Amino acid sequence: MADDVVLDLAGRPVKVTSPDKVFFPKRGETKLDLVRYYEAVEGPLMATMGGRPVLLERYPEGARGKSFFQKRVPKGAPAWLETTSVQTVNGTPSNALVAVDLAHVAWAVNMGCLGFHVWPLRVGDDGAVVTFDPAASSSVELPDIDVEQWGGTEGREVVDELRLDLDPMPSVGFDRVREAAGVLRELLAEAGIAGFAKTTGKRGIHVYVRLEPRWDAYEVRAAGVAVARELERRRPDLLTAAWWKEERGDRVFVDYNQNAPHKTVFGAWSVRAKVGGQVSAPFAWEELGVVDPDALTIATVPARLASEGDPWAAMYDAPQSLDPLLAMHAADAAAGLADAPWPPVYPKMPNEPPRVAPSRARKE
Structure with a gap:
């Protein structure tokens, strides 16, 4: 050495x-x-x-x-x-x-x-995570959830990113993931929201939305649920909001639970534990049809950045409103839709359906 x-x-x-x-x-x-x-x-x-x-x-x-x-x-x-x-x-x-x-x-x-x-x-x-003060904040409507079960006593953390994870089933190729990302981009554009894409360094695509500092993780997750459900309605052949793998079929899952409280997502520009050193690399929407995740490595990304610049440069200084997506969620709730399932490690949530796989529920 x-x-x-x-x-x-x-x-x-x-x-x-x-x-x-x-x-x-x-x-x-x-x-x-x-x-x-x-x-x-x-x-x-x-x-x-x-x-x-x-x-x-x-x-x-x-x-x-x-x-x-x-x-x-x-x-x-x-x-x-x-x-x-x-x-x-x-x-x-x-x-x-x-x-x-x-x-x-x-x-x-x-x-x-x-x-x-x-x-x-x-x-x-002050070295602490930025939180809301529920008693003092009039601009944030907090859901009726006991925050103390999460260890939060002073307020909830301010979340300033919506992260939409397009996670393909094993049978789904990357061309279908590209198509799914295009549908997601169109939906966000209709809502007046700009999304910014990156490869995951594996098989999927992440789309980020930088937010104004006005919402917490419960609200951001609710927006993610609304996006996932609307994408499934538009393209049920391609996209799914089904939490249970047995219901997803040969589709791309929109993992809304990546926005649940205390969740992390693999970061932009970070390097995966792959022998080729693949990077979770931001890319411009104009590259969607040609971007190759395997070719974006620690050997190629620096030169690409130097020649083409940061594809996310426009994101940092233009935080956006979550209101259009929360309105979609409110419309789903008014139509009688319950909350989407949460991961099993989370406490049971208000209005959440039974946390059991459909096939198991049928047997029981």
């Missing part, structure tokens, strides 16, 4: 141990190569992830090695490292890393974090 390397990143010295350890064996990229990749995409990376808590997906031996998720920053971390308290689904607090700058990113990469799962939350100047 080569000697440790100390890099000056964001004005801080960051040590990279075992810099020549191979993380991505297809082309032989190393731990240091991964740090250099994140340095090359620093601007757009921090525009989308900066100031947010992140969940670390660690692969200490690289993409082919064993892995684990880490929410808590370990003891012995540098004193300059910024963290914040986030809640897990059961209300347990975790001291999570905040993606303040490139030095924080590189520190995590040195521990074997290849990519980052990002909360749709921001951290304020």
Whole structure:
């Protein structure tokens, strides 16, 4: 192994141990190569992830090695490292890393974090996640849910991103995912909303909507449910809002529950644990018909960014209203539709249907 390397990143010295350890064996990229990749995409990376808590997906031996998720920053971390308290689904607090700058990113990469799962939350100047004060806020209508079951006592976190996950069933090829993304883009445009797309680094596509800081995760999830249901109504041959896999068929699932409270999504510009170092890469809608997820890697994305710029540049300074999508949700509720199912780890929710697979329900 080569000697440790100390890099000056964001004005801080960051040590990279075992810099020549191979993380991505297809082309032989190393731990240091991964740090250099994140340095090359620093601007757009921090525009989308900066100031947010992140969940670390660690692969200490690289993409082919064993892995684990880490929410808590370990003891012995540098004193300059910024963290914040986030809640897990059961209300347990975790001291999570905040993606303040490139030095924080590189520190995590040195521990074997290849990519980052990002909360749709921001951290304020006081080091805490920004929350609503339900007693003082007149602009936010909060659903009748006991927030204390989530560990929230002062208010709910402000969520400033709607994340629409187009998740294909195993039998569905990427051409169908492209088609699904086009239908989603049309729906959002009709609502006066601009969505911004990225590859997942795997088989799907994520579409993000940057929001005004006026809603919490319950409302953002409700908007996601409304989008999923409307997409299924428009193209039942292609898209589905069915939570239960046995009902999805050969379709693309719109995973609305990626917007449930305390959920994270794999971040834009983050690198997947694949031997080719594939990136979850933003792309322009004009590229939808030709974008190739497998070709977007740590070897190709920096040059692409340098020549074409950040496809999400227009997103950062133009937060949007969720009201049109919440109106769709209200219309569904008025028509008698119950809430969509939640993941099994969540407490039972108001107006939620029985949390049991249809085939099992029929047997019972």
